[in-house]
Amino acid sequence: MLEARIIRVAAILTLFAILGSGLVTFTYQITAPHIAANERATLLRTLNALISQDQYDNDLFNDFIWVQNEDLLGTNQPVTLYRARQAEQPVAVLLTPVAPDGYNGAIRLLVGINYNGTLLGVRVISHQETPGLGDYIETRRSNWILDFKGRSLTNPSESGWRVKRDGGVFDQVTGATITPRAVVKAVHKALLFYQQQRNALFNKDNPSS
Template sequence: MLTLLDKFPSPIRAMLILTFFGIIGSALVAISYAITAAQIQANERAVLTRNLAVLVPDSLHDNDLSNDTKQIANAQALGIADPVTIYRARQQGNPTAVVLNIVAPDGYSGNIYLLVAIAYDGTLLGVRTVSHQETPGLGDAIEERRSAWILNFTGKSLTNPAENGWKVKRDGGTFDQFSGATITPRAVVKAVHKALLFYREEKAGLFD
């Protein structure tokens, strides 16, 4: 008994078979992508929650930082063209800190994505590297798990150090560079300084 495909000439039959398997393959890829995307989002959410808890300890807030957010539509000053989400910390309704997503666009291998936590008075609570493409063994020292360098921002502000101190030592500033890798720390220092300047200018509206 002839199958339905047997009724078609060989070239058309081959095309139909290829089309069928193409559709099946595309469907499998789409399903796999949906599952993977959901897992990636869950992982990113877990990392964010963990970083927020480290950067803004429970003693500084009684609200849920991950749900007390605000969209900043014009974030070019933070190195980000698209709207970004900021996370606000409050205690008994009073603002205590903010966590900003920032980008250092001039890393050695491209964008460096950071979280910067700033206390209400403008003092840095901490900085964490979210993602980057810097050179393993050199530029990746901006990761806390690789070195303690990123922890040196804690306690700094726009007056500590002074304006001309917000550079790496090779440029006349106060921040260490890495042996064989100056571009990466230079980009991070510059981006964190810009975040502090942004906070000073926009502070009043960040907690609305």
């Protein structure tokens, strides 16, 4: 009797496991397209915060390549780079480098660069900096990140690509110097990467083509 009861309980648990797994799979299949669509819309909003839709006429979201350069892009993983074009001519790139040396870890950035090498702007995609202190790199907390717009490798000069405490031109908040120092360095390196690779970036094949 005991053995039969154990078998019945095991069978019931197995049935529940199968049903539960099926329900999870079904739910994922239903919600996955909506999640993907929401992620796409969020990314496009972020991209268009740096480059307006009247500046390009290609499918910005799908005109991308993966690039790698651990020294200049802050990670040994492939970095996504989106290419903006107007009448098939290159307009700008938007790439997602990493500032690996934030106060509490890596800071993921979105850096927009005009074809001529000037910055469209910079936004923070994700970070783990201290709330109320290092998180002023977010636009919802302050305008600090907006100071990058219009900058280039010659504006300021190389020595100026530092926070003011280190002799550069970029502001920092007292007690939170590590965070902006990491962002400034990452943006500067992204500009160096673009300068070195500009023509190749627009000629490289899209991995989805």
